[in-house]
Amino acid sequence: MSASSKTWVNNQAPSVEDDDLNGFNLENNNLIVGSGQALAPGDNQQTHKSVATYAAVGQFMTGAGAADAYTANAPAPRINPAAREIGMLLRFQAAATNTGASTLNAFGTGVDDIKLSDGTTDPAAGDIVGGKDVTVIDRGTFFELVITGVAAGSVGTAELADNAVTNAKADDMASYTIKLRNAGTTGDPQDVKISALTEEPAPEAGDWILGEIAGGQLRKYDFGSISSSVAQAWVNFDGSGVVSIRDSQNVDSITDNGTGDYTVNFSAGAFSNGNYAPTGTAGRVAGSDGIMLEVEQGSTPTASAVIFNTVSHAGTILDVDLVGAAFFGGQ
Numbered sequence: 001m002s003a004s005s006k007t008w009v010n011n012q013a014p015s016v017e018d019d020d021l022n023g024f025n026l027e028n029n030n031l032i033v034g035s036g037q038a039l040a041p042g043d044n045q046q047t048h049k050s051v052a053t054y055a056a057v058g059q060f061m062t063g064a065g066a067a068d069a070y071t072a073n074a075p076a077p078r079i080n081p082a083a084r085e086i087g088m089l090l091r092f093q094a095a096a097t098n099t100g101a102s103t104l105n106a107f108g109t110g111v112d113d114i115k116l117s118d119g120t121t122d123p124a125a126g127d128i129v130g131g132k133d134v135t136v137i138d139r140g141t142f143f144e145l146v147i148t149g150v151a152a153g154s155v156g157t158a159e160l161a162d163n164a165v166t167n168a169k170a171d172d173m174a175s176y177t178i179k180l181r182n183a184g185t186t187g188d189p190q191d192v193k194i195s196a197l198t199e200e201p202a203p204e205a206g207d208w209i210l211g212e213i214a215g216g217q218l219r220k221y222d223f224g225s226i227s228s229s230v231a232q233a234w235v236n237f238d239g240s241g242v243v244s245i246r247d248s249q250n251v252d253s254i255t256d257n258g259t260g261d262y263t264v265n266f267s268a269g270a271f272s273n274g275n276y277a278p279t280g281t282a283g284r285v286a287g288s289d290g291i292m293l294e295v296e297q298g299s300t301p302t303a304s305a306v307i308f309n310t311v312s313h314a315g316t317i318l319d320v321d322l323v324g325a326a327f328f329g330g331q
């Protein structure tokens with residue numbers, strides 16, 4: 001405001017001259033006009049409306065420039081801030097999609113790089129989407145990219161509300177960042193960037209992906225790569241009297257072929273061949289002699305079944321009430 005300097009004398013307020021009032025009135029008028037209102041002498045709420053407008057618009061700027069070299073200025077008739085401030089949040093609509101490293105000139109104060117949160121990594125191609133809102137934080141020597149626009153039907157590095165994430169969007173993701181924390185740990189979740197799956201063999205539709213956080217990256221495992229280390233099928237059954245299964249996985253039934261002679265029938269699709277590795281144990285609740293579980297001599301395991309005998313150390317085939325078997329491989 002253009003006004004003369006006044007001081008209080010003997011606790012008396014200084015007089016206000018015409019240039020003081022005119023200066024205040026001029027700046028107040030600029031505030032009103034700058035908010036997009038036309039001066040209306042009969043409206044005594046215009047200054048209030050102006051402040052509300054500036055507060056509502058916040059830090060949204062008009063974006064311009066070109067791909068990788070963006071500009072942001074206050075939308076007319078507003079004027080640019082007098083200077084940038086560290087920590088200032090700016091939002092603008094990108095003029096074009098970036099192809100890699102990018103810069104921003106905010107308010108005509110000079111060009112600075114746009115970086116990811118670590119302050120050194122450049123945005124990847126497509127991280128800034130033309131026609132979509134971009135939010136950055138002024139870090140003094142660079143602008144930190146916070147939120148990028150999301151093009152229809154695809155997702156780059158983006159921050160999405162839970163209810164905005166769909167399977168279709170996830171299928172289109174080349175890379176994205178999520179917050180995760182290892183189970184059983186405390187503290188703030190880590191930012192984890194997940195890139196397109198490139199493991200061999202590549203997971204197929206419907207595969208489950210397991211992972212753990214390691215150094216800010218999600219270490220991924222698909223079941224195809226770990227299937228050889230987990231049992232594809234197992235069973236615990238009572239082989240005495242009427243054979244009964246206590247618990248099982250991928251085992252449909254047990255056929256009682258006679259004393260100490262059992263066929264384990266697998267669920268459809270559990271194995272693609274008979275080259276699995278069977279292992280197991282057998283015993284009796286009442287009895288002191290050791291019992292062995294062995295694949296029946298002369299029989300060949302298949303993808304659908306295997307025949308076991310329970311045999312004492314003396315070589316006698318006999319029924320037992322505790323039988324457990326597990327099967328690895330065969331894929």
